[in-house]
Amino acid sequence: MTATDGNSGDFAPVRASDARGHDAVVGHVDQTCSAASTGRRAARALAEWSKRFRLTEAEFQLLWRLRAAPGEGIDQTTLANALAFSPAQISASVERLRAKGWVSASSATGDRRRHHWQLSATGRELLNNMLSDTALLRYPLAENSHLNSDGSRRREAAA
Numbered sequence: 001m002t003a004t005d006g007n008s009g010d011f012a013p014v015r016a017s018d019a020r021g022h023d024a025v026v027g028h029v030d031q032t033c034s035a036a037s038t039g040r041r042a043a044r045a046l047a048e049w050s051k052r053f054r055l056t057e058a059e060f061q062l063l064w065r066l067r068a069a070p071g072e073g074i075d076q077t078t079l080a081n082a083l084a085f086s087p088a089q090i091s092a093s094v095e096r097l098r099a100k101g102w103v104s105a106s107s108a109t110g111d112r113r114r115h116h117w118q119l120s121a122t123g124r125e126l127l128n129n130m131l132s133d134t135a136l137l138r139y140p141l142a143e144n145s146h147l148n149s150d151g152s153r154r155r156e157a158a159a
Contacts, residue, residue, distance in 0.1 A: 049137040053130055058085055059093050060130075066103060066119045067127055073106060073116030102126055 047057035055063070061083050066074060074082075080090040094117055097103040102123030105115035119127070 045138055049130075052133070052136060053126065056093070058083070058089055059097055061085075062090065062093050062097065062117075063102060063119065063123055063127055066117060066123070069118055073118035075114055075116050079117065097123070 043057055046060060050057050050060040053060075062079060065079060065082055076087060076090050076094065079085075079094075080087045083090070085093075094103060094105070094115075098105065100122075102120055103117050104120045105117055107115060
């Protein structure tokens with residue numbers, strides 16, 4: 001029987017009888033599950049905080065990503081991939097944000113159908129206001145523990 005990491009190939013096949021290899025696989029799954037739980041808690045905290053500014057969590061993340069965009073902006077496909085949202089969700093989000101005046105679009109060079117999105121001055125002002133109110137962002141410290149590289153447990157502080 002073998003176990004592998006089917007996504008990245010980080011693990012060589014491990015025999016069930018190889019306890020050390022099995023422990024490494026178990027540790028990897030433990031860390032992945034912990035990261036997923038931490039991510040869900042962070043997403044809930046962002047969603048709650050964003051509601052105070054009439055934004056969804058996806059809209060906030062989109063604005064935050066555009067904050068550091070190069071001068072020509074970022075296309076929707078790149079945004080969807082970077083934020084791990086569906087292209088349809090990004091499309092709906094940018095249209096809502098454009099209607100509110102927080103983002104603007106420019107046509108991609110050579111392809112008028114593709115748009116590059118940028119923060120507008122109003123969108124940048126919104127993010128600055130949000131940053132001023134970061135005390136409202138509540139991200140509870142989790143009782144998460146992770147494995148150190150030597151397999152021992154350690155606590156990790158929240159962001």
